Amino acid sequence: MIPSYYEFQSSVKVISGKNALENVPFELNNLNAKKPIILTNEVLVKYGQVQIVVNALNASNIDIGPIFVDIPQDSSVKVVNEIADLYRQEKCDSIIAIGGGSVIDTAKGVNVVVSKNTDDLMDYMGLEIINGRLKPFIVIPSTSGTGSEATLVAVIANPEKNVKMEFISYNVLPDVAVLDPRMTLSLPPRITASTGMDALSHSIEAYTCLQKNPLSDAYAFASIELIRDNLFSAVQNGKDEIVRLSMANASLMAGIAFSNSMVGIVHAIGHACGAISHVPHGDAMTILLPHGMEFNKAKISEQYSKLLLPLAGPEVYSKTPDNERAQKTIDTVKDMSKRLEDICGLPTRLRDAGVKKENFDKIAKTAINDGASIVNPVEVTYDDVMIILDRAY
Amino acid sequence: MELSTCKITRAENKRIKKCIINVILWFLGRGIQSCTRFDKNVKREIQVYDEGFKIMLKVWNSEQSVMVEKKGERLYYIKTKDDKEADITIYFKSIEAALLLLTGQIGIAQGYAEHRILLKGDIILAMPFIRMINIVEAYLFPKFWVKRILKSFPDRSSNSLIVYIGLILGV
Numbered sequence: 001m002i003p004s005y006y007e008f009q010s011s012v013k014v015i016s017g018k019n020a021l022e023n024v025p026f027e028l029n030n031l032n033a034k035k036p037i038i039l040t041n042e043v044l045v046k047y048g049q050v051q052i053v054v055n056a057l058n059a060s061n062i063d064i065g066p067i068f069v070d071i072p073q074d075s076s077v078k079v080v081n082e083i084a085d086l087y088r089q090e091k092c093d094s095i096i097a098i099g100g101g102s103v104i105d106t107a108k109g110v111n112v113v114v115s116k117n118t119d120d121l122m123d124y125m126g127l128e129i130i131n132g133r134l135k136p137f138i139v140i141p142s143t144s145g146t147g148s149e150a151t152l153v154a155v156i157a158n159p160e161k162n163v164k165m166e167f168i169s170y171n172v173l174p175d176v177a178v179l180d181p182r183m184t185l186s187l188p189p190r191i192t193a194s195t196g197m198d199a200l201s202h203s204i205e206a207y208t209c210l211q212k213n214p215l216s217d218a219y220a221f222a223s224i225e226l227i228r229d230n231l232f233s234a235v236q237n238g239k240d241e242i243v244r245l246s247m248a249n250a251s252l253m254a255g256i257a258f259s260n261s262m263v264g265i266v267h268a269i270g271h272a273c274g275a276i277s278h279v280p281h282g283d284a285m286t287i288l289l290p291h292g293m294e295f296n297k298a299k300i301s302e303q304y305s306k307l308l309l310p311l312a313g314p315e316v317y318s319k320t321p322d323n324e325r326a327q328k329t330i331d332t333v334k335d336m337s338k339r340l341e342d343i344c345g346l347p348t349r350l351r352d353a354g355v356k357k358e359n360f361d362k363i364a365k366t367a368i369n370d371g372a373s374i375v376n377p378v379e380v381t382y383d384d385v386m387i388i389l390d391r392a393y
Numbered sequence: 394m395e396l397s398t399c400k401i402t403r404a405e406n407k408r409i410k411k412c413i414i415n416v417i418l419w420f421l422g423r424g425i426q427s428c429t430r431f432d433k434n435v436k437r438e439i440q441v442y443d444e445g446f447k448i449m450l451k452v453w454n455s456e457q458s459v460m461v462e463k464k465g466e467r468l469y470y471i472k473t474k475d476d477k478e479a480d481i482t483i484y485f486k487s488i489e490a491a492l493l494l495l496t497g498q499i500g501i502a503q504g505y506a507e508h509r510i511l512l513k514g515d516i517i518l519a520m521p522f523i524r525m526i527n528i529v530e531a532y533l534f535p536k537f538w539v540k541r542i543l544k545s546f547p548d549r550s551s552n553s554l555i556v557y558i559g560l561i562l563g564v
Contacts, residue, residue, distance in 0.1 A: 003507070005508075006507065007507075125513070125515055125516075126511070126512045126513045126514055126516065127510070127511055129511055129513045163515060164517065165515070166515075166516045166517070168516075210502060210503065210505075210506040211506040368520065368524075369517045369518075369520040370517070370520070371516040371517070371519075373520070374501075374502050374505050374506075374520070374523065375502065375505065378545075379543075379544040379545040
């Protein structure tokens, strides 16, 4: 059914495949950019991925700006301002982010600061209030999980004011996303599994939240199929470039889906677990996804039924009676988590991820104030979250 | 070469729509004020706000607005049109978007999902206000209507008659 009104934007140019990184200079030129600042982390410098990009830029006589590697696990406004100062000092005109979610979010924050010429990022906190085009911005993701290379969200911590600043605007979308299998070849099995389940949770929630629309559905569906066919191979044989590229595409498509449909209770609680108990995001998604689905099932069983097709394949789908498909979808997700736990130790219970029961109260209060709970198809209360936490423990 | 031009027709006069919005926003502002006196669930939701915290609802690029300010344990309707004073401002993208939401044709969750609103400020701090608006709507609109537009009917600790009396008297 077509919604009575929806909005969809996917303006990121995607370049995907063999030697995609070597096309970065051309893309910069296309954006009329001559001196990018590069944001990344030390691990990618150590493993050589950054060197590939630098080599490509040098070969094309691009003037490379500073390479900033000191980005914390959670993006912070202090680091954003530091990088913005460096950007201005060195007279850069564009940004390249090479890394995972925190690097990309930091880069989005930097882009807002330098483009709006502001020294107070808090002025731009909120939903759809950042107007106008920002500076040229290219993202090269190094995980196949967050999908941040294609999303309109950035979350930056402000430890001084004890807030997590959310910026939601189509204008923070990157101009180009570069998917090159070399970026994820060295990703360990455990992180591959965790980030892969993060991508799956994006697609499943995008398909079922209030903001869903036919276009986001199409991306979510396609993403789930790719995850079904490639996640376990990526975990068990990480050197397979085709599989790595497939997961990168799955993650990007999941990002496009949830950027245009948002996410729901699984992410609301997952964010809270991350904030209070420092559970890595992908681990939280793995643990909470089936429980969030159980919570929503009564209202949206039809949508979960449809998801059985991409998730388990046409044979399982056709053999499963219609009234059992929704539960079968949830069970399939649980089976996937269990398999990943057996293969690489990915946790499937909150207690195994370091969450303590005495923190449930704080987690629940944080979760209901997460913007993601607005578009969850079922109203989420404090008591509901406590029950889910208990079941997931 | 002669360029053809079109006659610019008079733009739609939205005076009536603006009037309707002004009236509803007045009801909403006073309704919020009244609910913060009579409903314990609303009181609980607004505990998170500091003294002097201001929240505004406004039609983007237009003057129609309502602001409430935290004083003590309540939110009070205050007369100002300046969104620069607000800690959080929720904008309706257009007059028509405002009418959809304010006349109860869609709830705020659907309004968010349909990109009918913008929000300037901390989204996390806006969430208690959004839950509170759902409760206020549950008092101001008939029950069958509220069930149609909200995901679930919120808990109420008072009744609509008392809230409406409080609204009219401005207590």
